[in-house]
Amino acid sequence: MYILNTDILLDVLKGNKQAIAWFSTLTEVPMITYTVFQELMEIVRNQEQVHQMFQFIAPLPIIWPTREESAKASAYYPQCLSYGLGSIDAEIAVCAIERSATLCTLNVKKYQVIPNLKVIKPYGRSVKEKTA
Numbered sequence: 001m002y003i004l005n006t007d008i009l010l011d012v013l014k015g016n017k018q019a020i021a022w023f024s025t026l027t028e029v030p031m032i033t034y035t036v037f038q039e040l041m042e043i044v045r046n047q048e049q050v051h052q053m054f055q056f057i058a059p060l061p062i063i064w065p066t067r068e069e070s071a072k073a074s075a076y077y078p079q080c081l082s083y084g085l086g087s088i089d090a091e092i093a094v095c096a097i098e099r100s101a102t103l104c105t106l107n108v109k110k111y112q113v114i115p116n117l118k119v120i121k122p123y124g125r126s127v128k129e130k131t132a
Contacts, residue, residue, distance in 0.1 A: 002030040003063065003096045005105035006039045008122065013056065018123040030104070031061045033095050035088045069094045076114060083113045093117050 009032070011019035037057060044050050065073070073091035080090050093114040096103040102118040105111065111119045 001028065001099065001101040002026065002104050003092065003099070003101045004030045004032050004036065004060075005092060005103060005107070006036050007106045008104050009036065009040060009057075010043075011106075022122045029059055029061065031063050031099075031101065032057065033063045033065060033092050035065070035091055037062055039088070063095050063099070065091050065095050066098075069098055072098075080113055083110045085110045085113060090114070093119075 008019060008023075012023050040053060040057065041050075044053050070091060073087065073094045076090045076094070077087050080086070085093075089111070093103060093111055095101075096118065097114070097116050100118075102120055103111065104120055104122050106121055108119050108121045111117055
């Protein structure tokens with residue numbers, strides 16, 4: 001079971017060939033957290049983009065963090081600061097841990113501070129792609 005981080009979905013939306021190729025190999029529908037959904041919705045600028053975003057994420061189950069998961073994420077937050085991991089990132093990580101899921105992100109290094117988290121970088125990006 002996979003939970004996708006925002007960076008992966010943004011790459012798919014932008015047409016990154018590596019992201020699309022990896023995404024198309026998935027044999028089960030990946031999930032996203034509600035916070036990832038919120039981050040995606042922050043980038044839309046008009047009704048047409050809202051409609052397109054809803055179409056894109058409609059097939060993806062959305063995980064709503066529980067009160068307990070939010071509390072666990074808050075407990076991780078102080079130690080996460082030096083790794084560049086924010087409170088939203090900690091909550092996404094806890095959601096993955098609690099569901100025995102693997103978090104898919106391009107920022108594997110910063111998630112290493114979270115114990116018991118299964119995290120993978122499903123594809124690479126070239127410098128050119130990062131700035132595009």
